[in-house]
Amino acid sequence: MNLTAGNPLGTVAYFSMEVGLEPAIPTYSGGLGILAGDTMRSAADLGVSMVGVTLLHRKGYFRQHLNSRGHQSETQDSWNPEDILEPMEPKATVAIEGRQVQVRAWRYEVRGLSGHRVPVYFLDTALPENTPWDRTLTDHLYGGDNHYRLCQEVILGMGGVAILSALGFKEKLIYHMNEGHSALLTLSLLESQCQGAKGSIPTEAEVEAVRRQCVFTTHTPVPAGHDQFSWELVEQVFGRDRTALLEATQCCVDRSLNMTYLALRFARYINGVAMRHGEISVGMFPDYPIDAITNGVHAVTWTSPPFADLFDRRIPEWRQDNFYLRYAVGIPLHEIAAAHALAKRALLAEVERQTGVRLPEHPLTIGFARRATTYKRPDLLFADLERLKAMAQRVGPLQVIYGGKAHPRDEGGKEMIRRVFQAAAALGESVKVVYLEEYDMALGKIICAGVDLWLNTPLRPQEASGTSGMKAALNGVPSFSILDGWWIEGHVEHVTGWSIGDDSASPGDYSHDSDSLYDKLERVILPLYYGKQEACTKLRRSTIALNGSFFNTQRMVYQYVTNAYSLSERNYLK
């Protein structure tokens, strides 16, 4: 099958500031990058013609160290691209502050199930021709100040367009901007439409010609999450002529360049990453038509070995066609229980290896791992420690496994980690809490699969989608989550997990949410876990059948092909 080979538009050029391809390539910080990696894996499986573009991030994101009180410190996570990637010969140039900065690319290949390849190009400015400062521009993911960030976005967007051309991608490309970081690619496309007539005002026809080539996925429902750069900075980095062209595009609000507006203005198709997020985005940007395509995860990547073995035996078609996971309903319950027990044992072994703590196998084990940041509220579970202790005593023991890094400058996120450590100390032996360092793809796969229950407590409506609960679902781990992002769609009470709070339009409330969390944990989840083994396993099975079969990137990429990439009239949103 080759979904876009016959498409007159040709190849999809997928641009993303972060990409999670494998644990040895630390060029991602969280869900956005994992989504990019999973998208390319599924595109390769489906035979979609796609090429990825990102930055090399030679010094990675960072390595996380936590002291005994949960204080996070960071060191560089340098890696050797030379060991994994193939250097490309052709180079490209981008202008930054009047300097001609040389860019080269390193190639990685994502190989699909039947051998179809999706190349990923990592852009690199560490070349002797460049000034010492320019050489650092592809070092740090989300490092440095606004100036550094804007220069990085020039490399990603404009350098990316130039390198694809240098590498011989001559056919028409569909440019997919995964979040606004790469929106400057539209400036390059516009300049080639205007034939380099610098400073001139682009005609509507020229703007339309760029729009026909671009697709934009927005990822954050929080206005502060959108990149903005001051006009002084824009003039400094771009010079007069380009700044005038940018100004003519009307993407500047309050004397600053807003990358989201730039992407919105030049995309023929725009989407949010879950149904609710689509609605919220329409509210934020009422002048634009915004669709929604709900995120997924790459099923084969995120299924633990015990469940992969089980699916291979019972529904062997699942790798090739994830819809077959629907037929997990026919798998005997004892086989589901046995696979889960193996995944749990693997997790507990990893906990012991990393922390020296030997957690018992029997207690209800709750998992919480994701970027540590304030809105995700990792401390909601600890709103009332006495109540938590009392229910563990009265109904049955529970233990909790945490993981997640805070951005080095996110003081609120760092405080969240310290609060988890404080709660762990206060709870002592009555509810054991461990926090694993260095949450990454490899650890994520083990945690999501090995716990009994996946907890997610974002402050509504800030979770655009969330994907770790989808990884859990593939492994028969139900979610216990705030009704936000994907969970509004994935939640079937007592069939795929449980809700925390309600699905009202009003913003979430801490004490209301924590009350709901405690009530349900005490009255529904713990009693089920300790009293009704078979019902519990049935719930694992229905979680796989209902959510594993749908919340995967295979279904998601099908939807992008149908709704975004193919040039049907409907996809050319007015």
Ligand SMILES: *Cc1c(COP(=O)(O)O)cnc(C)c1O
């Ligand atoms: C899946 C994943 C995420 C995303 O988790 P959310 O629950 O969507 O926030 C972040 N980091 C890593 C390492 C992951 O594997």
